[in-house]
Amino acid sequence: MSKAIIAPSILSGNFADMGNEVKSLKAMGADWVHVDVMDGVFVPNLTFGFKMIKDIRPLSDLFFDVHLMITNPKRYVERFVSSGADLVSFHYEAEDDIGGTLDIIKSAGCKCGLAINPDADVDVIIPYLDKLDLILIMTVFPGFGGQKFIDGSLERIAKAKALRDKLAPSALVEVDGGVNIGNAQSIISAGADVMVAGNAVFGATDRTAAIKQLRGE
Numbered sequence: 534m535s536k537a538i539i540a541p542s543i544l545s546g547n548f549a550d551m552g553n554e555v556k557s558l559k560a561m562g563a564d565w566v567h568v569d570v571m572d573g574v575f576v577p578n579l580t581f582g583f584k585m586i587k588d589i590r591p592l593s594d595l596f597f598d599v600h601l602m603i604t605n606p607k608r609y610v611e612r613f614v615s616s617g618a619d620l621v622s623f624h625y626e627a628e629d630d631i632g633g634t635l636d637i638i639k640s641a642g643c644k645c646g647l648a649i650n651p652d653a654d655v656d657v658i659i660p661y662l663d664k665l666d667l668i669l670i671m672t673v674f675p676g677f678g679g680q681k682f683i684d685g686s687l688e689r690i691a692k693a694k695a696l697r698d699k700l701a702p703s704a705l706v707e708v709d710g711g712v713n714i715g716n717a718q719s720i721i722s723a724g725a726d727v728m729v730a731g732n733a734v735f736g737a738t739d740r741t742a743a744i745k746q747l748r749g750e
Contacts, residue, residue: 536748536750537749538564538726539565539727539730539734539748540566540598540728541563541567541730541734541735542569542735543555543567543735544731545678547735551585555589558593559593559595560741561740561744562745564596565598567598567600567729568581568597569602570600570601570602570603571675572604574603575602575604575624575675576675578677583613586613587616587617589617590616597617597618597619598618598622599618599620600622600709601613601624602624602627603627604627605627606623607637610638611637614638621643621644622647622648624675625647625648625657631647632660635647639664644666645667646666647667647669648670649670649671650674650675651674651683655670655689655692656696659696662696662700666703666704667727668705669707670686670690670707670708670725672686672710672711673709680711682711682712682713682716691723691724693706694723694724705727706725706727707725707728707729708728710729712729712747713732714733717746730743730747734747
């Protein structure tokens with residue numbers, strides 16, 4: 534079985550030293566860089582945008598997983614691709630033209646993903662599975678790091694995996710929210726291919742060891 538992909542969220546990094554935070558991730562054993570973009574409208578928090586992604590892009594050859602927590606993402610997805618994203622995901626709840634937005638990301642030469650909040654029925658992804666490279670199951674409500682993994686999320690992860698296996702076998706299932714060393718193996722067993730980890734990595738005394746432990750190594 535393939536090892537889980539670990540995608541540390543730089544939302545939990547030191548914003549005053551973000552360049553070094555990003556550069557250090559590869560040496561620690563991270564697979565992806567997860568970039569949480571928040572607009573203060575779809576979620577009650579603001580983070581960063583195009584310029585920061587463009588500025589940190591040359592500092593790492595890791596896969597840039599850009600997660601848009603913004604309203605009407607269709608307006609901006611091409612700019613995030615041109616800033617250096619390898620994959621752009623956006624929220625089902627934030628866009629009326631989901632299919633069109635996925636097509637724009639694809640046509641820009643980028644992988645695409647669709648995120649759903651903890652209160653969304655996993656079945657809402659079914660009409661879009663043929664377009665998706667990634668299914669992002671939120672296991673907290675988006676907007677802030679450091680939240681507790683919501684009970685019942687393992688069943689949702691398992692359902693997403695079952696749908697993926699049946700309808701889109703090349704897509705990955707990603708889990709974001711409350712991932713830590715204590716629950717990581719249960720999350721992987723439920724069907725996650727990718728785990729986003731913020732405080733579990735950036736808050737660890739030994740970040741390299743934390744990434745290994747998240748994988749179960």
